Amino acid sequence: MRRPYLLLVAIATLISLGALLIAVSSLGQLYSAVAAVSPLLAQLTVLLVVVALMGALGVLAYYGWLFLRPRRKRVVTLPETPDKVAAVSLQAAQQQVSQIEDEIARQALAARSQALAQRLEEQTFQIVVFGLGSAGKTALVNALLGEMAAPVAATLGTTQVAQTYRIGVPGLANRDQEILITDTPGLLEAGEFGEERAQQAKALATSADLLLFVIDNDLHRVEYEPLAMLVGMGKRSLLVFNKSDRYLPEEREQILGRLRERTRGLMAAEDVVAIAARPSPAQLADGTMVQPDPTIADLIERMLTILRQEGSDLIASNLLLQSQRLSADARTLITVQRQQQAEKIVDRYQWIGAGVLAATPLPVVDMLATAAVNAQMVVELGRVYGVEVSIEEAKTLAVSLAKTMAALSLAKGAMKLLAVGLQVNLATAVASKLVQGASAAYLTRIAGKSFMVYFQANQDWGDRGIQAVVEQQYQLNRRDEFVKQFLRSAIEKLT
Numbered sequence: 001m002r003r004p005y006l007l008l009v010a011i012a013t014l015i016s017l018g019a020l021l022i023a024v025s026s027l028g029q030l031y032s033a034v035a036a037v038s039p040l041l042a043q044l045t046v047l048l049v050v051v052a053l054m055g056a057l058g059v060l061a062y063y064g065w066l067f068l069r070p071r072r073k074r075v076v077t078l079p080e081t082p083d084k085v086a087a088v089s090l091q092a093a094q095q096q097v098s099q100i101e102d103e104i105a106r107q108a109l110a111a112r113s114q115a116l117a118q119r120l121e122e123q124t125f126q127i128v129v130f131g132l133g134s135a136g137k138t139a140l141v142n143a144l145l146g147e148m149a150a151p152v153a154a155t156l157g158t159t160q161v162a163q164t165y166r167i168g169v170p171g172l173a174n175r176d177q178e179i180l181i182t183d184t185p186g187l188l189e190a191g192e193f194g195e196e197r198a199q200q201a202k203a204l205a206t207s208a209d210l211l212l213f214v215i216d217n218d219l220h221r222v223e224y225e226p227l228a229m230l231v232g233m234g235k236r237s238l239l240v241f242n243k244s245d246r247y248l249p250e251e252r253e254q255i256l257g258r259l260r261e262r263t264r265g266l267m268a269a270e271d272v273v274a275i276a277a278r279p280s281p282a283q284l285a286d287g288t289m290v291q292p293d294p295t296i297a298d299l300i301e302r303m304l305t306i307l308r309q310e311g312s313d314l315i316a317s318n319l320l321l322q323s324q325r326l327s328a329d330a331r332t333l334i335t336v337q338r339q340q341q342a343e344k345i346v347d348r349y350q351w352i353g354a355g356v357l358a359a360t361p362l363p364v365v366d367m368l369a370t371a372a373v374n375a376q377m378v379v380e381l382g383r384v385y386g387v388e389v390s391i392e393e394a395k396t397l398a399v400s401l402a403k404t405m406a407a408l409s410l411a412k413g414a415m416k417l418l419a420v421g422l423q424v425n426l427a428t429a430v431a432s433k434l435v436q437g438a439s440a441a442y443l444t445r446i447a448g449k450s451f452m453v454y455f456q457a458n459q460d461w462g463d464r465g466i467q468a469v470v471e472q473q474y475q476l477n478r479r480d481e482f483v484k485q486f487l488r489s490a491i492e493k494l495t
């Protein structure tokens with residue numbers, strides 16, 4: 001029990017003991033008074049009073065317990081099953097997508113979120129076949145379709161765009177499971193991950209519930225890296241050693257052993273499987289050529305085991321990953337959008353600042369800094385970043401920024417900078433209304449940019465404080481071309 005409670009209990013005990021003593025003595029008096037009339041009545045009266053007292057005490061004790069009992073910690077209810085977690089995360093992503101103002105960007109992300117919602121709803125399992133060019137991805141997809149569904153004509157050769165096939169696998173997880181198998185364009189040996197086509201393949205690989213990573217020999221470095229990357233980000237993968245018909249049985253086992261060795265720590269040994277998706281044609285004794293059947297039974301068995309054991313979890317965790325990515329993409333767009341809106345506000349206020357200054361009689365250089373930071377601008381910037389800043393808070397923020405700018409002698413620095421830009425000397429510059437106005441505008445800009453950094457970092461000036469932020473913005477805005485351009489607008493607006 002905590003200390004304040006202990007004290008409370010001690011005081012309560014003392015008071016109750018006192019009250020009990022008083023009650024007993026007055027009860028005694030009451031008894032003798034009534035007993036003078038009738039002893040039976042006296043006994044009854046005392047009994048009644050005692051019962052009433054006990055009842056009152058009981059009620060008191062009950063409320064005391066309600067008040068003093070140890071509070072149970074409030075349990076935050078997390079959605080329990082993986083697909084509920086995915087659903088919640090998808091909802092959050094959708095919420096973010098709806099905040100994007102750019103029509104085209106929003107629609108693109110909305111389409112992605114719709115596709116995810118549909119997968120969540122339908123629970124279709126997506127398998128993506130991935131690997132270097134000519135590893136036999138298309139041959140494998142055809143073989144799988146041939147074995148698992150209706151036969152499909154094998155069209156081999158370079159796959160240009162990804163192709164997705166839909167098949168139903170009967171009797172999985174107490175119902176028919178729909179599976180999507182996607183054939184991807186191959187990664188180029190030389191191009192590694194950089195190519196546009198490879199990017200498309202990589203995006204598809206990322207969206208897979210299960211990845212079939214097809215190779216036709218030992219694992220090359222250009223294959224190992226993407227495989228390690230995809231497995232590293234949690235992608236459930238099988239390493240499929242295709243064209244194993246080109247090797248003698250013992251060679252095949254050797255290669256398989258090497259592959260398992262190479263991928264130890266990355267994936268389980270049974271997730272490395274040898275197949276022949278489209279074995280080389282064989283010549284019969286009479287000279288005719290026949291196309292042997294694919295050898296992919298081991299792979300199908302492994303795939304079905306994974307589907308059965310991990311299928312729904314894989315779908316859920318993949319959807320979770322996808323919606324987190326969607327969120328991240330939406331956030332990036334929102335950041336850009338906010339930046340543009342904030343930029344407009346700063347642009348507007350910098351000339352307001354200059355105008356206000358032009359209306360006041362000759363300011364001292366230090367006053368410039370104070371005049372430049374407009375609290376209303378802070379309020380508006382805050383709003384862009386979803387923060388409601390009161391005008392009072394904004395004033396406090398503005399004052400501390402103005403002080404920092406004064407401490408850094410930014411007003412003087414700005415005037416010098418602009419004087420150089422205008423090719424006049426500092427004395428002329430200080431006296432010139434144009435330079436004063438331009439300096440005010442310039443400092444407003446630095447202030448606004450600093451506040452953008454502050455709001456972007458969730459109202460935090462960062463480890464190195466407000467001064468470092470202001471200094472950095474000053475450095476960023478003093479490039480020659482920028483100053484020239486700025487002066488041009490200043491002359492246009494202020495004269």
Ligand SMILES: Nc1nc2c(ncn2[C@@H]2O[C@H](COP(=O)(O)OP(=O)(O)OP(=O)(O)O)[C@@H](O)[C@H]2O)c(=O)[nH]1
Nearest residue numbers: 133134135136137138139157158159186276277278
């Ligand atoms: N010997 C043998 N050859 C195979 C096997 N599987 C595929 N091939 C051959 O490998 C070549 C390439 O096969 P594809 O299926 O087109 O390869 P891919 O990975 O889809 O190639 P891209 O679409 O260009 O990336 C073809 O000539 C196939 O006949 C196999 O199991 N054994």
Ligand SMILES: [Mg+2]
Nearest residue numbers: 138157158159
């Ligand atoms: Mg292909």
